[in-house]
Amino acid sequence: MTKYAKMILELIESSGTHLSAEDIFLTLRDRQEGIALATVYNNLNRMCDEGVIRRLTVDGYPDRYDKLVRHDHLVCPKCGKLTDVRFADMSAEIAKQLGVEKAEYDLRVFFLCDECAKKKG
Amino acid sequence: MTKYAKMILELIESSGTHLSAEDIFLTLRDRQEGIALATVYNNLNRMCDEGVIRRLTVDGYPDRYDKLVRHDHLVCPKCGKLTDVRFADMSAEIAKQLGVEKAEYDLRVFFLCDECAKKKG
């Protein structure tokens, strides 16, 4: 694992928000790291393949990346903001219904975020 | 509602599969309709905004469009294939937990499709 791979992973693991490739690129560049955007993408793709991080694709917005700890997401239908939330784990029921031992899933709940709710009212 | 809007909606409603903008464009063009790809996109976007159809964004694949009847999806992690499936409706629990009357959500279960399962074994 290289210098940049480590930095990128650390950023994602330690971040409270959901970072896009560009967020990561800009953060590292601000730290005077001479990293290229393509390198960020390369690393993110590799880590997703290896199952070290998770990609969050939301329609209309650039992909964001997330840690693996089990949780679900609220997605703001206005601004695309993602918020972590934890609903009951349904892996067991789903797996049972599909006739397999283990099942992975992605649950997104559409929910107007605080900021957009304010703007509206 | 225009001629093409009707055709596009009908295609989506009657289709057993999940069509992409290009699928729809090619289908209509094969029927000798002089439709433009941009028109397909325009109509799909409009219908999504109006809440008449639903957009399915799967990372790495072009968007596909779906009818509104409540159901969930299996997503093949190898080929991106979408399959309809119906798990228990969780709107009520989710809404309760969020403190609202109604909640919309999107549930995707990652599950190797038949074809990819064959190829593997």
Added chain:
DNA sequence: GTGTGTGCAAATGATTTGCATATAA
């Protein structure tokens, strides 16, 4: 030393946009 990561610039591919024309209410 040899494979793999990196930087850069150019390519890609899905989707959007601008604008002039055509169509629907």
Added chain:
DNA sequence: TTATATGCAAATCATTTGCACACAC
């Protein structure tokens, strides 16, 4: 008529790729 949809081509934007160079093991 008067707004809105359409066709076309060009533009956009996130992401990927090719290639030469630089590390890491």
